[in-house]
Amino acid sequence: MSSPDRSPPLTPDLPADYSPAVLARRAAEVLRKAGAAVWRSGPAEAAPPSVVSFAQLTDRLKKYLPSAEIARIKEAFRFADAAHLGQFRQSGEPYITHPLAVAELLADWKLDSAAIQAALMHDVLEDSGVRKQEIVERFGPVVAELVDGVSKLDRLRFDSNEEAQAESFRKMLLAMGRDVRVILIKLADRLHNVRTLEAMAPEKQRRIARETLEIYAPIAHRLGLNAIYRELQEQSFTRMHPLRFRVLSKAVLAARGNRREVLGKIHESVRRSLAQAKIRAEIQGREKTIFGIYRKMVEKSLSFSEVLDIYGFRIVVHSRQDCYLALGALHALFKPVPGKFKDYIAIPKVNGYQSLHTTLLGPYGTPVEFQIRTHEMHRVAESGVAAHWLYKTDDTSLTELQSRTHQWLQSLLEIQQQSGDSAELMENIKVDLFPDKVYVFTPKGKIVSLPRGATPVDFAYGIHTDVGNRCVAARINGEIQPLRSELKNGDVVEAVTGPVARPNPNWLTFVRTGKARAEIRHFLRTIKREESVELGERLLAQSARQLGVTLAEVPAERWESLVRDAQARDRDEILADVGLGRRLAAVVARQLMLAAPATGPEPLPGEAVTDTSRALFEAAGPVVIRGTEGMALQPSSCCSPIPGDAIVGHMRKDQGLAVHQADCPLASRGRRADPERWIDLQWAEDASGPFSAKLAVSAANERGTLARIAVAIAEADSNIVNVGLEDEHAEQAQLNFKLQVRDRRHLARVMRMLRRVPQVSRVLRARPGDKGGSE
Numbered sequence: 001m002s003s004p005d006r007s008p009p010l011t012p013d014l015p016a017d018y019s020p021a022v023l024a025r026r027a028a029e030v031l032r033k034a035g036a037a038v039w040r041s042g043p044a045e046a047a048p049p050s051v052v053s054f055a056q057l058t059d060r061l062k063k064y065l066p067s068a069e070i071a072r073i074k075e076a077f078r079f080a081d082a083a084h085l086g087q088f089r090q091s092g093e094p095y096i097t098h099p100l101a102v103a104e105l106l107a108d109w110k111l112d113s114a115a116i117q118a119a120l121m122h123d124v125l126e127d128s129g130v131r132k133q134e135i136v137e138r139f140g141p142v143v144a145e146l147v148d149g150v151s152k153l154d155r156l157r158f159d160s161n162e163e164a165q166a167e168s169f170r171k172m173l174l175a176m177g178r179d180v181r182v183i184l185i186k187l188a189d190r191l192h193n194v195r196t197l198e199a200m201a202p203e204k205q206r207r208i209a210r211e212t213l214e215i216y217a218p219i220a221h222r223l224g225l226n227a228i229y230r231e232l233q234e235q236s237f238t239r240m241h242p243l244r245f246r247v248l249s250k251a252v253l254a255a256r257g258n259r260r261e262v263l264g265k266i267h268e269s270v271r272r273s274l275a276q277a278k279i280r281a282e283i284q285g286r287e288k289t290i291f292g293i294y295r296k297m298v299e300k301s302l303s304f305s306e307v308l309d310i311y312g313f314r315i316v317v318h319s320r321q322d323c324y325l326a327l328g329a330l331h332a333l334f335k336p337v338p339g340k341f342k343d344y345i346a347i348p349k350v351n352g353y354q355s356l357h358t359t360l361l362g363p364y365g366t367p368v369e370f371q372i373r374t375h376e377m378h379r380v381a382e383s384g385v386a387a388h389w390l391y392k393t394d395d396t397s398l399t400e401l402q403s404r405t406h407q408w409l410q411s412l413l414e415i416q417q418q419s420g421d422s423a424e425l426m427e428n429i430k431v432d433l434f435p436d437k438v439y440v441f442t443p444k445g446k447i448v449s450l451p452r453g454a455t456p457v458d459f460a461y462g463i464h465t466d467v468g469n470r471c472v473a474a475r476i477n478g479e480i481q482p483l484r485s486e487l488k489n490g491d492v493v494e495a496v497t498g499p500v501a502r503p504n505p506n507w508l509t510f511v512r513t514g515k516a517r518a519e520i521r522h523f524l525r526t527i528k529r530e531e532s533v534e535l536g537e538r539l540l541a542q543s544a545r546q547l548g549v550t551l552a553e554v555p556a557e558r559w560e561s562l563v564r565d566a567q568a569r570d571r572d573e574i575l576a577d578v579g580l581g582r583r584l585a586a587v588v589a590r591q592l593m594l595a596a597p598a599t600g601p602e603p604l605p606g607e608a609v610t611d612t613s614r615a616l617f618e619a620a621g622p623v624v625i626r627g628t629e630g631m632a633l634q635p636s637s638c639c640s641p642i643p644g645d646a647i648v649g650h651m652r653k654d655q656g657l658a659v660h661q662a663d664c665p666l667a668s669r670g671r672r673a674d675p676e677r678w679i680d681l682q683w684a685e686d687a688s689g690p691f692s693a694k695l696a697v698s699a700a701n702e703r704g705t706l707a708r709i710a711v712a713i714a715e716a717d718s719n720i721v722n723v724g725l726e727d728e729h730a731e732q733a734q735l736n737f738k739l740q741v742r743d744r745r746h747l748a749r750v751m752r753m754l755r756r757v758p759q760v761s762r763v764l765r766a767r768p769g770d771k772g773g774s775e
Contacts, residue, residue, distance in 0.1 A: 061107055077100070080096060090199040105191060106119050114140075209235070210240060248294060263285065265362075265363055266362045274329055280317065284315075337359040341356075345377070357370070358372075440490070455511060456481070458511050461515050462513065463495060471483065483507070533572045533579060559571050640738075650677060693738075696734060697762070698732055699735060700759040705759045709759075712757050721739060
C-alpha cells in the first residue's frame with residue numbers, strides 16, 4: 001500500500017455508475033477541500049488525475065464470473081471509492097486507482113469473488129476509519145477476514161533493523177497460514193506499487209525495492225508465481241541500481257541484434273524437426289531477465305560476454321508423451337551438453353513447476369537452453385498456486401499442488417513456533433525461501449525434496465521430528481554413511497534411530513533445512529534448561545548448607561522476593577542461571593538467607609563473593625556429580641577427566657560447568673586468576689559414562705600392529721573414538737588414542753590388555769597438556 005496524498009483536484013472526476021449520494025458526497029468534498037491546506041505535500045508538478053473506471057475490471061470479470069458475483073464486486077468498488085474519497089496517490093491520481101489496479105491483477109489470475117472484493121477494499125481499514133464489523137455486515141466474514149489480513153500486512157514495516165524485519169516476517173507467515181489468498185492480494189498490491197514508484201523519493205524507492213527483492217519476490221517464487229516473481233525482481237533491480245540496469249539493457253539489445261541470425265536458424269531448424277516428428281508444438285523464444293543476467297555475472301564473476309544463456313526457447317506441446325518425443329527430436333538435431341538435462345516432469349519442483357530442461361550446442365557452438373512442457377504445465381509454471389482458481393480442468397494435479405503449498409505454509413508455522421526469537425526464525429526460513437533442491441527416496445520409494453547440500457539429518461527431520469531427534473546413523477544406497485554426508489539426486493536414504501539418542505549441537509554446523517535447524521535448537525534449548533535447573537539446584541543447595549540451612553527450609557516468600565528483585569520469570573530461571581554460570585551460587589544463597597543470623601549483609605547484584613563466604617563455601621565440601629547432567633556439565637577436552645580422578649569445576653558464563661582434573665595446568669592457572677568461579681567437585685559412587693580418556697601408545701611400526709591394538713581395546717570392552725599417528729616412518733611409532741571408558745579401573749584394564757600386545761613397548765595415559773589423542 002502506498003501512502004495517499006490528500007490533495008483534492010480542482011475538478012471532480014464523476015463516473016456515470018455512481019449513486020447520487022456518492023456523487024453529492026464527492027462534489028461536497030472537493031468544494032470543501034479546494035484551496036484548503038493539504039494533509040501531505042505531493043510532488044511539485046502532479047500528473048493530472050486519470051479517469052477512474054470500473055469498466056476494464058468488469059470486462060475481465062465477465063470472462064469467468066457470473067453476473068451476481070460481479071454485482072457484489074461492484075458494490076465493494078463503490079464502498080471502497082466512497083471510503084477513499086478525497087485521497088490521492090503521490091502521483092496525483094485518485095487513490096481508488098490503486099486498489100482497482102490490484103483487483104485487475106487478481107482478475108487476470110481469475111481469483112474468486114471474495115478475493116477481488118477484498119482487493120478493492122484492502123486499504124479501507126487503515127486509511128478511512130472503516131471498522132471490520134461494517135465489512136462483515138455488508139460483505140460477509142470471509143471478505144472481512146481477507147481485508148483484515150491484508151491490512152495487517154500493510155502495517156508491517158521491514159526496516160533495516162534486523163529484529164523488526166524478522167518480527168514483521170513472523171506476522172506475515174501467520175497471515176499466509178490462515179488463507180493463502182491474503183498473500184496473493186499482498187503480492188498484487190506490491191507489484192502495482194513497484195510499477196508506480198516514480199513519484200517517490202529515490203531513497204524510499206530503494207528501500208521498497210530492497211524489501212521487495214528480499215521478502216516478496218522469494219515468496220512469489222515459492223508459491224510458483226513465476227511471472228510475478230520475475231517482474232518483482234526486474235522492477236526492484238531498476239530502482240536499486242538504475243545505472244547498471246540501463247547499461248545491461250543496452251548490452252542485451254545489442255546482443256539480440258548480433259544473435260538474431262543464429263536464433264532464427266535454431267528456431268527454423270527446431271520447427272522443421274518437430275514437424276517431421278509429427279509433434280504439434282508452439283515454439284517461443286525466451287530471454288533471460290536483466291536481473292537474472294546481473295545475478296549470474298555477480299555469482300560466477302563473469303563479464304556480460306561470458307553469459308552465454310541469455311536466450312533460449314520454450315516448446316509447449318499437448319501431452320506429457322509429446323514432451324519426451326520433442327526431447328528426442330531436439331537431441332537428434334543438436335548435441336546435448338552433458339549434465340545439463342533435468343526432468344522436472346517426473347519429479348516436480350516443490351512449487352509445482354514441471355518441465356523438461358536441456359541445454360544443446362547450437363550453430364557455432366552456442367549453448368541454448370530448451371524448456372519443454374504441456375499447456376497445463378505452462379499455466380501452473382506462470383501462475384503457481386493461483387492456478388487453483390485459474391483453471392479447474394484437472395482437479396487431481398491442481399489439488400496436489402495446493403496440498404504441497406499448504407504443507408509448506410504449515411511447515412513455516414511449525415518453524416516459527418520452534419524458533420527462539422524472530423532473528424532465528426528469519427535465519428531458519430530464508431533457507432526455505434531460496435531453494436535449490438535435490439530429490440531423494442525413502443526405502444519405500446517415497447520422494448523427499450530437500451535443499452541442495454542437505455544431509456541425512458535434514459532427511460530424518462523431514463520424515464518426522466522424532467526421527468530426527470533420535471537419529472544415530474544413516475544408510476545411503478544401502479551403506480552406512482556419516483550423518484554429515486551430502487545427499488545427491490536419486491539417493492535412497494534410511495535414517496537409523498536409537499531409543500536414547502538425542503540431537504548433537506554439532507549438527508547445527510552442517511544441516512541445511514530450516515525445519516532441522518529449528519527443531520535441533522528447540523530440543524537443545526529445552527534439554528539444556530532442564531539440566532541447568534537440576535545442576536543449579538545442587539550448587540545452590542551446597543551453598544545453602546555452608547550457611548547451616550537447606551533449600552527446603554527457605555520460606556516461599558524469600559523465593560518470591562528474590563525472583564522479583566532479580567527480574568526473573570520464576571524460580572527455575574534463577575536455578576538455570578546458577579547452573580549456566582550466569583549467577584554465582586554463593587551470592588544467590590546469601591540473598592536467599594538474608595534473614596539468617598549467619599549470613600551477614602546482603603550483597604548487591606553482581607557483587608563478588610567475599611573471602612569469608614568463599615571459605616564457608618569450600619567448607620561445605622565438594623559438589624557431587626554423576627556424569628549424567630548433560631549439556632549443563634561438560635568434561636574438559638584439555639585433560640579428559642573420568643570417574644576416579646580428583647576433579648574441580650569451572651563455572652563458565654552461559655556454558656554451564658566445565659570439569660577438569662585437579663592437576664590440570666589450565667585449572668591451576670584459572671583458580672589463581674578467578675577463584676570465585678572455581679569449585680571442588682567429587683564423582684558420585686554411581687557415576688556413569690562412557691567418558692573419554694586419552695592414551696599414548698608406543699609400538700613397533702610394522703604391518704598388523706594397529707589391528708592387534710584395536711582388537712585388544714575391543715576385548716577390554718572399550719571403543720576407539722579417534723586415533724592419530726606421530727612420525728609414521730620411525731621404527732617405533734606413537735599412536736594417540738581417544739577411547740571411551742567407564743572409570744579409572746576400566747582404563748587400567750584397557751592399559752593392561754594393550755601391554756600384552758607383543759609390538760607395544762609403552763602405554764601411558766596422556767596427561768593434561770600432552771598431545772595424546774586427537775580432539
